[in-house]
Amino acid sequence: MGLTIDVSQADPGPVRVAIAGDVDLATVPELSAALTAAVSGRPQAIVVDLGGVTFLDSSGIAALITGYQLAEEHGVGFAVTNPRERIRWVLDLAGVWPYLSGEEIEAGT
Structure with a gap:
């Protein structure tokens, strides 16, 4: 399947x-x-909606992280939202969901 943005x-x-x-x-x-x-x-912020994403590999995770870093460098808010369960699992497994989603990271976790 291709990609639509x-x-x-x-x-x-x-x-x-x-x-x-x-x-x-x-x-x-x-x-x-x-x-x-x-x-x-x-813009004030960028919201990346992953609701239609059916597959996400490490290069995709890297692109999201790079987008997050670029936005941060320019003072632009950045949040990833609406991932399917499997995609959320991949982002959790990679340890990047708390950063990309904008969720607070509790000390010691």
Whole structure:
């Protein structure tokens, strides 16, 4: 399955990047370009909706982390939302869900 990326913004409001399909080595360049373009517009925040993502590999996780770091460097809020159970499990397993989702990380956990 390919990748579909829909970028939209309600004014005022965050930029919403809705992703559907497989996020893997073959499709990561599209995701990276969309996240970079979203950050370059200097919105208040970017919300990445993973509700349509059916597969996420390590290169996809790396692209999300890079998008998060780029947004942080430019003072733009960044949050990943709405992952399917399997995708959330992968992000938890990689240890990045608390950072990408914007959830508070409790001391000692």
